[in-house]
Amino acid sequence: MNTNDKKGMMVKAKALFKIDHFTKAIPMFESLxxxxxxxxxxxxxxxxxxxxxxxxxDAIRHYKISATLYDKASYMPKLLLHSAISFEKVNDLDNAANFYSTLIDVYPESKEAKIAYKNLSTIN
Known part of the structure; x- marks a missing residue:
């Protein structure tokens, strides 16, 4: 697969993601x-x-890989928030609190930080 093919596949996968066609998008993202x-x-x-x-x-596993590869991405506030919520959902409250705190410290002005602050207050 050449670079243009990959670029085209990513555009298509993101378009499918935006309309919640996850079943079709997953193999494309995995291929990429x-x-x-x-x-x-x-x-x-x-x-x-x-x-x-x-x-x-599964979400936590992919978020961890993403953050490890590139921690300056524009989507980091959302990644941190969704990681924290995911940890909360699997009852790993220490990691949830750490991710909420990191989000608040690193991206204090983000809309995600406001949610993190509220969520953190319910688990502490």
């Missing part, structure tokens, strides 16, 4: 990750799909 094409962003989208499907352990 396997091809090492924008693996941080594609893992983020896989994390989002599993988050919305309430498969929190």
């Amino acid at each position: 990750v396997a091809a090492k094409y924008k693996p941080a962003e594609n893992n983020f989208y896989l994390g989002e799909i599993w988050y919305y499907r309430k498969k929190y352990d």
Whole structure:
């Protein structure tokens, strides 16, 4: 698969994601990750799909890969918030609190930080 093919596949996968066609988008994002094409962003989208499907352990795994590969991404506030909520859903409250706190510290002006502050107050 050449770069233009990968770019086109990513555009299509993101369009499918936006209209909640996750079943069709998943193999595309997985192919792009396997091809090492924008693996941080594609893992983020896989994390989002599993988050919305309430498969929190899978979401956490993809979020972790994404954040490890590129921690300056524009979607980091959402990744941190959804990671924290995912940890909360699997009853890992220490990690949830750590992710909420990191989000508040690093992105204090984000809309996600406001949600994190509220959520953190309910688990502490």
